[in-house]
Amino acid sequence: GDSVTQTEGLVTLTKGLPVMLNCTYQTTYSPFLFWYVQHLNEAPKLLLKSSTDNKRTEHQGFYATLHKSSSSFHLQKSSVQLSDSALYFCASRGSALGRLHFGAGTQLIVIP
Amino acid sequence: DMKVTQMPRYLIKRMGENVLLECGQDMSHETMYWYRQDPGLGLQLIYISYDVDSNSEGDIPKGYRVSRKKREHFSLILDSAKTNQTSVYFCASSLPSTVYEQYFGPGTRLTVL
Numbered sequence: 001g002d003s004v005t006q007t008e009g010l011v012t013l014t015k016g017l018p019v020m021l022n023c024t025y026q027t028t029y030s031p032f033l034f035w036y037v038q039h040l041n042e043a044p045k046l047l048l049k050s051s052t053d054n055k056r057t058e059h060q061g062f063y064a065t066l067h068k069s070s071s072s073f074h075l076q077k078s079s080v081q082l083s084d085s086a087l088y089f090c091a092s093r094g095s096a097l098g099r100l101h102f103g104a105g106t107q108l109i110v111i112p
Numbered sequence: 113d114m115k116v117t118q119m120p121r122y123l124i125k126r127m128g129e130n131v132l133l134e135c136g137q138d139m140s141h142e143t144m145y146w147y148r149q150d151p152g153l154g155l156q157l158i159y160i161s162y163d164v165d166s167n168s169e170g171d172i173p174k175g176y177r178v179s180r181k182k183r184e185h186f187s188l189i190l191d192s193a194k195t196n197q198t199s200v201y202f203c204a205s206s207l208p209s210t211v212y213e214q215y216f217g218p219g220t221r222l223t224v225l
Contacts, residue, residue, distance in 0.1 A: 009152065032212060043116070043202065043216035044155070089154055096168065098143045098211040102154040 002027045004092045006103035013080050013110055021075040021106045023064075023090030032093035033066055033073035034100065039086045047088075048075070085110045114139045116217035118203050124223045131190035133220050135203030143206045144186040145214065146170075146178060148199040155202065161186055193224045 007022045025033060032051040038044040050057045050066040050073065057064055064075045075088060090103040117136045125131050135144065146158040147170075157170030159178040167178050175197060179187045186205075190197055200221050204214040 034212060043218050045216070046213050049213070091155075093212055096160070097162070098145070098160055098206060098214075099157065099170075100155075100212060100214065102156075104152055104154045 002029075002092060002094055002101050004090050004101050004103035006088075006090055006106050008106045009104065010107045010109070013108070015082055015110055015112055016079050018078050019076065019080050019084075019108065021088050021090075021108065023073045023075065023103060024071050025073065025090070025092040025101075026071065027092055027101075029093065029095060031066060031068060031071075031073075033064075034091040034093075035062070035064060035073070035075050036089040036091060036102075037086050038089065038105075044089060080108070080110045082110050082112065084108060114215050116203055116205055116215050118201075118217040118220050120220060121218065122221050124225065125193050126225050127195055128192050129224075131193045131197075131222065131224075133188040133190075133201055133203075133222070135186045135188070135217055136184055137186075137203075137205040137215070137217075138184065139205065139207075139215070140183060141205035141215070142183065142208050143211055144180065145204040145206075146176070146186070146188045147202045147204065148172070149202060149219070150199050158188065158201075193222075195224050198222060198224045 035048040036044040037047045053068045091100040144161045147155040161167045161180045203217040
């Protein structure tokens with residue numbers, strides 16, 4: 001069945017360092033991948049999306065590239081800030097209209 | 113400014129009591145969702161509603177039912193709540209043209225004792 005795997009549950013980094021949060025997926029449909037971000041005590045918000053193979057998509061300093069060959073959509077940032085501390089979810093389009101399959105989430109903690 | 117509201121924000125109930133969680137949106141979005149969020153499990157879809165009285169089960173519908181009588185309102189009902197339904201519940205909505213871009217409400221933290 002369709003699924004999304006995020007291998008890291010918790011990532012702790014020092015401010016200014018680069019980050020990559022892993023996301024791999026399994027789908028029987030044409031891939032359409034998303035990253036949602038949830039800051040503490042807030043609602044999840046869409047950060048990035050892509051359905052185009054090998055094309056980098058960027059928003060708010062974060063970027064990701066959908067690689068269909070490896071079924072991956074890793075989230076990256078070149079220099080993390082304290083305000084980037086949040087829970088990041090990768091999601092994949094499901095079979096039914098509007099369905100999203102979410103990964104378990106990766107908690108990113110940025111320390112001074 | 114697009115907005116999804118949820119009431120109440122916090123709720124404590126005893127096992128066996130009925131629970132009503134309410135969600136509203138002011139964007140005339142056709143599609144609405146109910147999710148629950150548990151640590152390490154991500155967001156799990158309970159129900160999806162494509163419009164008034166057009167509801168479909170998600171991945172974990174057991175123990176829940178929904179009601180959508182107006183496009184802007186979507187309710188989640190727990191009949192005889194169980195302790196394992198303690199969770200944070202999120203409502204979301206989306207436009208048909210961008211159905212995978214979901215706008216989430218602030219969440220309801222439900223504790224069932």
